[in-house]
Amino acid sequence: MGSIMNALRGWARVELDCRYSERAVNICARNHVEFWDLTRTPEGAAQMSVSLSAYVKLRQVAKETGAFTVRIVKRSGAPFFLWRLRRRYALLAGLALCVFLTGLSSVFIWQIDVTGNKTVPSSKILAALKGEGVDIGKCVLNITEQRVADRILLRIPELSFITLNNHGSRLEVIVREKRPVPELYDPDVPTGVFARKAGIVTEITALEGWKTAAPGDTVDAGDELIASWVPLGTGRLTHASGSVWARTWYEMSMKMPLETWRKAYTGEKAKRFSLLFGGKRINLYFLGGNPYADCDKITVYQKLTLPGGTVLPVTLVRDTFEEYTARRDALSPEEAERVLSARLTQLLEEQIGEGWVVSQDFETREEDGLVTVTLRAECVEEIGQERALTQEEIAAEKDGQPQP
Amino acid sequence: MRKDRGGKALLKVSEIFDLPGEAGLGVPRVTVTGAHHVHIENHRGLLEYGPETIVASCPGLLVKIRGAALEISAMSDLELVVTGKVAGVELIS
Numbered sequence: 001m002g003s004i005m006n007a008l009r010g011w012a013r014v015e016l017d018c019r020y021s022e023r024a025v026n027i028c029a030r031n032h033v034e035f036w037d038l039t040r041t042p043e044g045a046a047q048m049s050v051s052l053s054a055y056v057k058l059r060q061v062a063k064e065t066g067a068f069t070v071r072i073v074k075r076s077g078a079p080f081f082l083w084r085l086r087r088r089y090a091l092l093a094g095l096a097l098c099v100f101l102t103g104l105s106s107v108f109i110w111q112i113d114v115t116g117n118k119t120v121p122s123s124k125i126l127a128a129l130k131g132e133g134v135d136i137g138k139c140v141l142n143i144t145e146q147r148v149a150d151r152i153l154l155r156i157p158e159l160s161f162i163t164l165n166n167h168g169s170r171l172e173v174i175v176r177e178k179r180p181v182p183e184l185y186d187p188d189v190p191t192g193v194f195a196r197k198a199g200i201v202t203e204i205t206a207l208e209g210w211k212t213a214a215p216g217d218t219v220d221a222g223d224e225l226i227a228s229w230v231p232l233g234t235g236r237l238t239h240a241s242g243s244v245w246a247r248t249w250y251e252m253s254m255k256m257p258l259e260t261w262r263k264a265y266t267g268e269k270a271k272r273f274s275l276l277f278g279g280k281r282i283n284l285y286f287l288g289g290n291p292y293a294d295c296d297k298i299t300v301y302q303k304l305t306l307p308g309g310t311v312l313p314v315t316l317v318r319d320t321f322e323e324y325t326a327r328r329d330a331l332s333p334e335e336a337e338r339v340l341s342a343r344l345t346q347l348l349e350e351q352i353g354e355g356w357v358v359s360q361d362f363e364t365r366e367e368d369g370l371v372t373v374t375l376r377a378e379c380v381e382e383i384g385q386e387r388a389l390t391q392e393e394i395a396a397e398k399d400g401q402p403q404p
Numbered sequence: 405m406r407k408d409r410g411g412k413a414l415l416k417v418s419e420i421f422d423l424p425g426e427a428g429l430g431v432p433r434v435t436v437t438g439a440h441h442v443h444i445e446n447h448r449g450l451l452e453y454g455p456e457t458i459v460a461s462c463p464g465l466l467v468k469i470r471g472a473a474l475e476i477s478a479m480s481d482l483e484l485v486v487t488g489k490v491a492g493v494e495l496i497s
Contacts, residue, residue, distance in 0.1 A: 022449075022450045022451060022452060022453060025449075025450050025453070025479070026449035026450055028479075029449065029479050029480055029481045032481065034478075034480070035478075035479065036476075036477055036478045037475060037476075037477065038453070038475065038476035038477075039476075040453060040454050040455070
């Protein structure tokens with residue numbers, strides 16, 4: 001790192017001519033002339049490396065003290081290189097233009113990073129930003145961060161906080177999402193417990209409300225199992241709650257063809273490179289983009305950045321093509337039955353929720369090159385579901401329906 | 405003589421209070437790292453330097469470094485860094 005810095009700021013190898021070179025070195029040290037790599041020449045002179053600013057100081061010290069003379073042995077670094085180019089006007093103009101364009105590009109947004117979002121997709125936030133005039137290629141100077149942040153909060157109500165941090169040509173958007181409001185238990189809202197699925201009730205426990213079904217009853221989906229209206233005394237409406245367990249039955253089928261097409265990769269790969277300037281794409285190849293008849297295409301976008309982290313307005317696009325041939329693959333009926341049975345079992349478990357499978361039976365049929373597996377299962381599960389009553393339902397319950 | 409007595413008194417005080425001498429009293433500090441790096445603090449200048457011998461003047465003593473391909477990597481009015489193949493460091497009072 002030190003050598004890179006020296007190359008950038010320029011350095012010189014100097015020789016101090018003095019009868020006693022130790023004295024010259026000590027004078028330099030006392031006058032705060034920074035130097036390194038001090039050696040003695042066979043003639044007895046001191047040679048040292050100094051930076052450009054230290055060289056100026058060294059010349060001044062030599063003039064003031066008169067104790068030694070300074071001679072440059074070698075000079076190196078960017079300032080000397082540029083000095084040699086001082087008469088090559090076109091080159092200097094190109095260099096100045098390059099520096100100007102690099103500086104100019106830093107006032108435009110070339111990258112937007114969204115962090116902190118978990119449920120709200122980044123695409124939604126980026127679309128909202130675009131609606132407020134914040135997008136790739138837009139000038140940073142025209143953006144008022146606080147105003148944009150306030151308007152984004154109005155556009156996306158799921159967000160509780162947003163801040164825009166401008167790092168040159170990179171815009172960092174940090175968001176925080178609102179916590180979902182928990183479902184509150186309100187005892188004053190008339191609520192009933194209804195059947196989520198059809199089945200035969202095996203057990204019913206009412207913590208609040210009036211049971212309208214009993215073990216052994218057959219219920220359909222949507223039937224009220226625990227009523228809100230409690231007909232004791234003058235009667236009252238409650239927030240009914242409890243659990244209702246029932247025997248339920250399922251029948252579901254899945255099909256699978258015994259012959260499928262699969263990809264067999266040949267191992268042949270090809271890469272294509274292109275550059276993206278803003279929205280413009282420049283292909284760095286002459287032949288057609290897709291080299292194979294059947295192939296997968298994997299595209300990787302890579303933002304080009306300088307070592308300091310400054311984002312350049314150029315994106316390198318790398319397309320990788322992997323050739324494959326379509327191969328007909330035969331599946332045995334047993335294998336198909338095994339795969340379908342596993343999928344059906346998983347589907348059943350997802351549908352049951354809180355409960356268990358009492359018994360299950362698989363039936364397999366094969367016709368026209370298709371394997372069909374049917375699952376029939378008997379389960380025991382919780383089917384009660386709380387739901388607030390409508391005004392009509394409340395009126396119906398008060399009128400004596402259902403009866404205790 | 406008086407200055408020498410004052411210096412000794414300060415040294416005594418720093419010993420009583422466990423104070424590092426190189427911090428306020430200008431006592432030289434010589435740090436040798438491996439066999440290729442010598443760091444001298446609070447020096448008073450070079451008396452001799454060459455690829456085989458470097459002698460630095462310090463308050464109350466001389467530090468003589470012997471070795472091969474010795475080079476002064478950096479130097480300021482307070483610090484001195486010597487690199488090369490160090491064979492020995494000698495303190496001459």
